[in-house]
Amino acid sequence: xxxxxxxxxxxxxxxxxxxxxxxxxxxxxxxxxxxxxxxxxxxxxxxxxxxxxxxxxxxx
Amino acid sequence: xxxxxxxxxxxxxxxxxxxxxxxxxxxxxxxxxxxxxxxxxxxxxxxxxxxxxxxxxxxxxxxxxxxxxxxxxxxxxxxxxxxxxxxxxxxxxxxxxxxxxxxxxxxxxxxxxxxxxxxxxxxxxxxxxxxxxxxxxxxxxxxxxxxxxxxxxxxxxxxxxxxxxxxxxxxxxxxxxxxxxxxxxxxxxxxxxxxxxxxxxxx
Numbered sequence: 001x002x003x004x005x006x007x008x009x010x011x012x013x014x015x016x017x018x019x020x021x022x023x024x025x026x027x028x029x030x031x032x033x034x035x036x037x038x039x040x041x042x043x044x045x046x047x048x049x050x051x052x053x054x055x056x057x058x059x060x
Numbered sequence: 061x062x063x064x065x066x067x068x069x070x071x072x073x074x075x076x077x078x079x080x081x082x083x084x085x086x087x088x089x090x091x092x093x094x095x096x097x098x099x100x101x102x103x104x105x106x107x108x109x110x111x112x113x114x115x116x117x118x119x120x121x122x123x124x125x126x127x128x129x130x131x132x133x134x135x136x137x138x139x140x141x142x143x144x145x146x147x148x149x150x151x152x153x154x155x156x157x158x159x160x161x162x163x164x165x166x167x168x169x170x171x172x173x174x175x176x177x178x179x180x181x182x183x184x185x186x187x188x189x190x191x192x193x194x195x196x197x198x199x200x201x202x203x204x205x206x207x208x209x210x211x212x213x214x215x216x217x218x219x220x221x222x223x224x225x226x227x228x229x230x231x232x233x234x235x236x237x238x239x240x241x242x243x244x245x246x247x248x249x250x251x252x253x254x255x256x257x258x259x260x261x262x263x
Contacts, residue, residue: 013170013250013252014252015109017168017227017252017255018112018113018116019112020168020223020224020227020258020259021116021130021166021168021255021256021258021259022112022115022116022132022133022258023132023133024132024223024258025130025132025258025259025261026129026130026131026132026133026135026256026258026261027065027068027129027130027131027132027135027154027157027261028131028132028135029065029135029136029137029142029143029146
């Protein structure tokens with residue numbers, strides 16, 4: 001996926017696809033998810049999705 | 061200093077020239093054929109949009125080198141020995157997963173349900189029953205669309221997984237990618253990719 005600079009709404013769709021994958025997919029090492037919640041500035045795009053991902057990460 | 065995991069790959073894969081965001085070289089560690097691609101990490105990861113894309117692009121460099129299991133963003137270990145231990149402990153699972161995705165890439169497929177938000181239609185009637193009926197109708201509609209997409213693209217995918225009521229992921233063998241993209245266009249489906257197979261790392 002390389003359409004980083006694609007115009008909206010294609011860019012937003014790509015970003016949501018990115019979040020779906022980087023934050024909810026992929027392999028994990030049990031118990032080790034290190035993120036800095038203070039740096040979140042994605043809320044304007046899809047708060048529900050992001051919060052779901054954080055909940056999932058925090059629960060592991 | 062922690063160790064950040066990017067992907068699991070065949071240990072023989074050359075990752076020479078591949079770099080982590082910020083320019084640190086990526087390296088592959090492991091034993092007996094199974095490898096993990098890692099880099100050292102100073103401080104912590106930032107979960108902002110540029111950092112997420114930078115991480116994705118690092119993994120995409122690796123996609124050009126061979127089949128891989130991408131790691132979730134922010135998957136870190138204390139040090140390399142912890143990564144090696146993970147590879148040993150989960151060897152069977154990881155090897156099987158790597159075989160399932162070998163030679164294939166992931167595409168996201170979005171279904172436009174064209175449905176009104178349920179809350180809006182229920183606001184007029186104002187009853188819980190009306191709301192639930194609306195919700196059921198919407199779910200049924202989404203499921204039908206999802207089945208239709210699977211029937212339209214499913215034969216070109218090695219696997220299909222539902223991510224939400226309006227999106228799914230297809231694992232597409234590289235040799236079928238052009239046909240897959242053309243087919244999606246024929247049916248006016250919104251797709252993105254190719255992605256590393258994030259949605260297919262577990263059975």
